[in-house]
Amino acid sequence: MSIKVSPSVLTADFLTLSQDIKRLEKAGIDMLHLDVMDGIFVPNISFGVPVIKAIKKHSNVPLDVHLMIDRPHRYIKEFAQVADILGFHYEAGSDVAETLKEIRKLGCKSCLTIKPCTQPEEIFEFLPLCDMVLVMSVEPGFGGQSFMPSALDKLTKLRSECEKRGLNIDLEVDGGINAETAPLAVAAGANVLVAGSYLFCDEMEKRTNYLKNL
Numbered sequence: 001m002s003i004k005v006s007p008s009v010l011t012a013d014f015l016t017l018s019q020d021i022k023r024l025e026k027a028g029i030d031m032l033h034l035d036v037m038d039g040i041f042v043p044n045i046s047f048g049v050p051v052i053k054a055i056k057k058h059s060n061v062p063l064d065v066h067l068m069i070d071r072p073h074r075y076i077k078e079f080a081q082v083a084d085i086l087g088f089h090y091e092a093g094s095d096v097a098e099t100l101k102e103i104r105k106l107g108c109k110s111c112l113t114i115k116p117c118t119q120p121e122e123i124f125e126f127l128p129l130c131d132m133v134l135v136m137s138v139e140p141g142f143g144g145q146s147f148m149p150s151a152l153d154k155l156t157k158l159r160s161e162c163e164k165r166g167l168n169i170d171l172e173v174d175g176g177i178n179a180e181t182a183p184l185a186v187a188a189g190a191n192v193l194v195a196g197s198y199l200f201c202d203e204m205e206k207r208t209n210y211l212k213n214l
Contacts (some may be wrong), residue, residue, distance in 0.1 A: 011196035018058040028206035031062040038069040042141035081104035087111025100129035111163035138175030147176025152188040159189025
């Protein structure tokens with residue numbers, strides 16, 4: 001399975017975001033990771049549909065929208081209009097199966113996300129409804145945190161279960177991904193890497209290529 005890179009715009013300078021998106025696309029990224037936070041499910045607020053709609057005008061790659069919001073089923077229709085991949089948290093208070101089905105029905109790829117406190121076995125039953133599963137390797141809500149090694153075992157268990165069921169699902173990891181932690185995540189089963197501060201720098205192209213070639 002080839003490695004895909006999904007840069008998180010949360011750490012970008014929003015005044016120069018369109019320029020950074022063009023640089024990232026030139027470097028060969030596979031998608032853009034957009035963290036939507038409501039100040040309720042996580043203790044931070046980011047952006048919503050209007051900003052994503054604006055980003056879509058400047059981007060030629062799929063938009064990987066990560067809803068970190070309370071009861072996300074209430075907003076699936078709105079976000080499905082601007083997302084290519086639409087994910088939400090298992091722990092966020094929505095009917096998981098119905099929300100995953102709704103995302104697919106609306107034409108998006110579905111992604112189910114788990115926080116560090118959630119064990120992978122809790123979501124095994126939902127894997128057939130997922131196009132991607134996101135394992136958080138930090139507590140969601142803020143960028144720049146350190147990678148939690150406990151995510152590696154979760155990735156291994158999820159990859160093993162997917163193979164056991166014959167499911168071709170992308171496994172994404174988000175939080176503290178850099179030159180040291182990315183190889184560990186890939187070895188554990190991840191094939192989609194979300195990186196923020198590691199990529200938004202002067203070595204954007206070099207670091208993107210490094211991740212893609214793991």
